[in-house]
Each structure stands twice: as structure tokens, then as C-alpha cells.
Amino acid sequence: xxxxxxxxxxxxxxxxxxxxxxxxxxxxxxxxxxxxxxxxxxxxxxxxxxxxxxxxxxxxxxxxxxxxxxxxxxxxxxxxxxxxxxxxxxxxxxxxxxxxxxxxxxxxxxxxxxxxxxxxxxxxxxxxxxxxxxxxxxxxxxxxxxxxxxxxxxx
Amino acid sequence: xxxxxxxxxxxxxxxxxxxxxxxxxxxxxxxxxxxxxxxxxxxxxxxxxxxxxxxxxxxxxxxxxxxxxxxxxxxxxxxxxxxxxxxxxxxxxxxxxxxxxxxxxxxxxxxxxxxxxxxxxxxxxxxxxxxxxxxxxxxxxxxxxxxxxxxxxxxxxxxxxxxxxxxxxxxxxxxxxxxxxxxxxxxxxxxxxxxxxxxxxxxxxxxxxxxxxxxxxxxxxxxxxxxxxxxxxxxxxxxxxxxxxxxxxxxxxxxxxxxxxxxxxxxxxxxxxxxxxxxxxxxxxxxxxxxxxxxxxxxxxxxxxxxxxxxxxxxxxxxxxxxxxxxxxxxxxxxxxxxxxxxxxxxxxxxxxxxxxxxxxxxxxxxxxxxxx
Numbered sequence: 001x002x003x004x005x006x007x008x009x010x011x012x013x014x015x016x017x018x019x020x021x022x023x024x025x026x027x028x029x030x031x032x033x034x035x036x037x038x039x040x041x042x043x044x045x046x047x048x049x050x051x052x053x054x055x056x057x058x059x060x061x062x063x064x065x066x067x068x069x070x071x072x073x074x075x076x077x078x079x080x081x082x083x084x085x086x087x088x089x090x091x092x093x094x095x096x097x098x099x100x101x102x103x104x105x106x107x108x109x110x111x112x113x114x115x116x117x118x119x120x121x122x123x124x125x126x127x128x129x130x131x132x133x134x135x136x137x138x139x140x141x142x143x144x145x146x147x148x149x150x151x152x153x154x155x
Numbered sequence: 156x157x158x159x160x161x162x163x164x165x166x167x168x169x170x171x172x173x174x175x176x177x178x179x180x181x182x183x184x185x186x187x188x189x190x191x192x193x194x195x196x197x198x199x200x201x202x203x204x205x206x207x208x209x210x211x212x213x214x215x216x217x218x219x220x221x222x223x224x225x226x227x228x229x230x231x232x233x234x235x236x237x238x239x240x241x242x243x244x245x246x247x248x249x250x251x252x253x254x255x256x257x258x259x260x261x262x263x264x265x266x267x268x269x270x271x272x273x274x275x276x277x278x279x280x281x282x283x284x285x286x287x288x289x290x291x292x293x294x295x296x297x298x299x300x301x302x303x304x305x306x307x308x309x310x311x312x313x314x315x316x317x318x319x320x321x322x323x324x325x326x327x328x329x330x331x332x333x334x335x336x337x338x339x340x341x342x343x344x345x346x347x348x349x350x351x352x353x354x355x356x357x358x359x360x361x362x363x364x365x366x367x368x369x370x371x372x373x374x375x376x377x378x379x380x381x382x383x384x385x386x387x388x389x390x391x392x393x394x395x396x397x398x399x400x401x402x403x404x405x406x407x408x409x410x411x412x413x414x415x416x417x418x419x420x421x422x423x424x425x426x427x428x429x430x431x432x433x434x435x436x437x438x439x440x441x442x443x444x445x446x447x448x449x450x451x452x453x454x455x456x457x458x459x460x461x462x463x464x465x466x467x468x469x470x471x472x473x474x475x476x477x478x479x480x481x482x483x484x485x486x487x488x489x490x491x492x493x494x495x496x497x498x499x500x501x502x503x504x505x506x507x508x509x510x511x512x513x514x515x516x517x518x519x520x521x522x523x524x525x526x527x528x
Contacts, residue, residue: 035224040227041228
């Protein structure tokens with residue numbers, strides 16, 4: 001390989017300088033656009049905007065059990081979520097209905113132990129549970145951290 | 156020399172831009188020369204102190220606000236309208252904090268160091284021409300004086316780093332010393348360029364030498380050299396100010412603040428104050444040297460020029476200064492930082508030769524009279 005001639009070195013240097021200058025100007029353009037377009041602000045002023053909070057679709061809050069209009073949930077007390085949970089957060093206390101069929105008695109959910117991993121929701125074959133968008137969870141009552149998710153026994 | 160470069164003679168300029176302020180005249184008329192010597196100086200001192208403090212408070216707020224918008228944030232907005240009182244609250248907090256000194260630190264030097272940069276910024280304030288009659292002192296060697304005091308700031312940084320008895324402080328101070336000594340050369344060469352062009356080192360004469368239209372500002376009047384000189388000035392003064400992309404002296408991420416790591420309370424706030432006072436001073440210097448200082452921009456179009464000339468020079472000066480300050484902030488929050496070796500290579504291998512060549516070319520241009528008419 002030949003050593004670069006002075007001309008080549010000159011060309012390379014000037015190319016480097018102009019490319020660098022151009023990239024710096026591009027950067028200035030981007031920040032300048034941010035400055036002049038207030039719509040680009042991503043900050044949300046949380047306590048002031050509690051009424052118009054927007055959540056990402058996959059936001060993982062505490063586990064909740066959706067109930068339909070008739071107050072029915074879809075849990076069959078199969079226990080897959082209980083098995084999927086790595087922390088022992090969920091206890092399915094099953095019971096038997098009049099037909100001696102195994103149904104849900106209590107869906108016990110211990111918020112204090114939950115890491116919001118979402119494995120229970122993935123494990124559920126009936127979409128009976130979901131990750132809610134609740135997030136103001138602080139409390140000084142121990143009872144608030146041990147919830148029963150179903151509103152009534154059975155199915 | 157000055158008179159030859161534009162259409163007004165030195166006497167006409169002096170008549171159009173009187174150097175004495177009505178307040179100073181009043182004091183002189185009522186107290187005599189000896190009394191005015193003291194009273195005028197005290198007035199100037201009081202005004203400078205108030206102005207520097209308020210400017211620093213405002214600039215900190217402005218920096219936080221501008222930087223927040225560059226980073227898609229809102230910035231301070233809780234304390235007072237638009238968060239304007241935020242820096243006041245922070246200042247109050249710093250006042251109340253304990254001024255802590257590490258064990259084995261050098262007591263005298265440790266407490267002396269924060270005072271040096273703030274002193275130098277105050278001293279430089281004296282020669283800034285805010286308006287044709289708002290300037291505390293106008294020594295003939297104004298720029299020499301200015302270089303001396305701008306260079307003094309590095310002592311504060313070096314002494315603070317040395318006396319703190321902390322390895323991060325010392326490293327930051329050493330880097331800072333190397334950086335400031337290196338970039339001061341290009342900086343002073345830029346000042347020399349303007350002294351060469353205007354034939355005077357007095358800041359007032361430099362501004363008056365740019366009398367005329369916008370094209371008579373040194374930024375444009377020296378064809379090519381003015382713009383190049385201005386770019387070099389911006390780069391080297393950013394380095395002098397320790398602002399990103401030349402902030403290796405502070406380097407929050409690696410040196411936890413560099414030379415002022417150990418300072419808290421008023422010691423830290425003195426460094427902080429001087430940082431922003433220096434920002435104002437440097438921008439004021441840039442406006443004075445390249446952008447016509449307190450002169451109103453004139454475009455050679457009668458009615459518009461008359462309207463613009465009605466606005467007081469002080470307002471024009473502040474507008475130009477804040478435009479430059481905004482430029483500094485824009486650069487700071489956009490550009491990536493340089494490594495120490497890159498920083499030194501930029502100065503010694505690139506900026507210094509370019510500044511020297513620029514000065515030589517400008518000397519030829521001025522001698523031959525090849526200026527933008």
C-alpha cells in the first residue's frame with residue numbers, strides 16, 4: 001500500500017472537517033426544532049393532570065379481574081396463574097358449587113409480593129385476569145396489600 | 156486610523172456618542188472632582204453588584220429552561236411564574252448550607268479560591284461598554300486589561316483543586332489549567348484581530364470603529380476573516396468558560412464536579428455565580444468585538460434605520476449579548492463532549508494555526524484597505 005500523498009491527506013482532512021461541521025449543524029437543527037415546537041415536550045405534570053392521564057397499552061399495574069356487566073368473572077379456578085407466579089403472590093382458594101363442580105372461592109392476590117411480571121396473565125387460558133393501570137398504590141393499611149379480586153364466589 | 160475606516164471623524168463620533176452620563180455629570184457638578192471620584196465609583200460598584208447578581212440569577216434560570224426545552228422537558232415551573240423564582244430559592248438554600256472544608260485541606264487557599272473567579276468577572280465588567288455613556292472605565296489598553304483578568308480566573312480553579320485535598324478536584328483543576336492556558340492563545344489572537352482592525356485596544360473605540368451599517372461590524376467588514384475569527388472566538392471562549400463541549404474540567408460524569416467537588420454553601424455559589432457572570436462577560440465581549448456593541452443595527456434604509464436608532468444603545472447591547480448567550484447554551488446542550496486529548500489536539504493542531512493564519516490574512520487585508528465598503 002502506498003503512503004498517502006499530501007494532496008490525499010489534505011482532501012481527507014477537509015472532508016473530515018466538513019462532514020463534522022455538517023453533523024454539528026444537523027444536531028443544532030434538531031435541538032432547535034425541539035426548542036421551537038412545544039408539542040415535542042414529553043414531560044407530564046403528574047399531580048396536575050391526574051384526570052387526563054394517558055397510559056401505554058402494556059402498562060403493568062397490579063393484577064385485576066375484569067367483571068362483565070352482570071358482575072360475572074371468567075375465572076375457573078384452574079390454578080395456572082398460581083403455578084405461574086414466581087413469588088407466591090396468588091392463592092386460588094377453590095370451592096364446590098351445588099353441582100359439586102370446582103369453582104372459585106377466593107382469588108387472593110398479595111400486592112406486597114407482586115413484581116408486576118405479568119406471567120400470571122400470560123398463563124391464564126380464559127383471559128380472566130389482566131394487568132390494570134392502577135399505580136397510586138402506597139398505603140399504610142396492611143389489608144390494602146392483600147386483595148380478593150373476585151366480587152363473588154363461583155362462576 | 157479609526158477615522159479613516161468610516162465616514163465620521165473621531166471628533167464627530169465623540170460628539171454623537173458622548174462618553175459622560177447625566178448622573179455622573181450631576182454628581183460632578185454638585186460634589187466637585189474629588190467627591191465625584193468616590194461617589195461615582197460607589198454608584199458604579201453598587202450597580203455592578205446588583206446587575207451581576209440579577210444577571211447570574213436570570214442566566215441560571217434561562218440555562219435550565221433552555222436546556223430543558225432542548226431535552227424535551229419543561230424545566231423549572233413551580234416556584235413563581237414560569238419558575239422564575241427557582242434560582243432565588245436555590246440561592247437561599249446555598250446561603251443556609253454549611254460551608255464545609257475537608258480535613259487536611261489548606262484553610263487559607265481553600266477559602267480564597269472561590270473569590271478569585273468572581274473578582275475577575277467583576278473586574279472585566281468594568282470595561283464592558285453597555286452604552287456610549289454606561290461604561291465604568293475605558294482604559295486605552297482595555298483589551299489588555301481584559302485578557303489579564305480573564306486569565307486570572309484559572310488561578311481560582313487551580314487553587315481550588317489543589318487546596319481541596321481531593322484527587323478528583325486536583326485532576327479537574329489540572330485539566331482545567333491545561334485547557335485554559337491552551338485556549339487562551341486562540342482567544343487572545345481573536346482579540347488581537349479586532350485590535351488590528353480597529354486600531355485601538357479601548358473597548359469603546361472598538362465599538363465606535365464599527366459605526367455605520369451592519370456590514371461595518373467586524374464580523375462582516377473583514378471579508379472572511381471576521382466570520383472565521385468569530386467562530387474561533389466562540390470555540391475558544393466556550394473552552395474558557397468551561398462549558399460543554401469543553402467541560403472536562405467539571406465533568407459531572409467522571410470527576411463529580413471537578414475542581415469544586417468539595418465546595419458547598421457559599422463557596423460553591425461563588426463558583427456558580429462567577430461561571431454565569433463570566434458567561435455574560437464573554438458574550439458581552441463577543442458583542443463588543445464582532446457585533447457592534449451598543450450600536451443599533453443599520454441597514455442603509457432611511458426610515459427603518461431611524462426607527463432602530465431610536466432604541467437606546469443599552470437595549471441593543473443586551474439584545475446582542477443575550478443572542479450570544481443563547482448561542483452558547485444551544486451549543487452546550489447540543490454538542491457531544493471532547494476527550495482530553497481531542498481537546499488539546501483541536502487547540503494546538505487546528506485552532507491555533509488557523510487563528511494565526513487568520514490574523515496574518517487580516518493584517519494584509521487591513522493594510523491594503525480591502526474591507527467591505
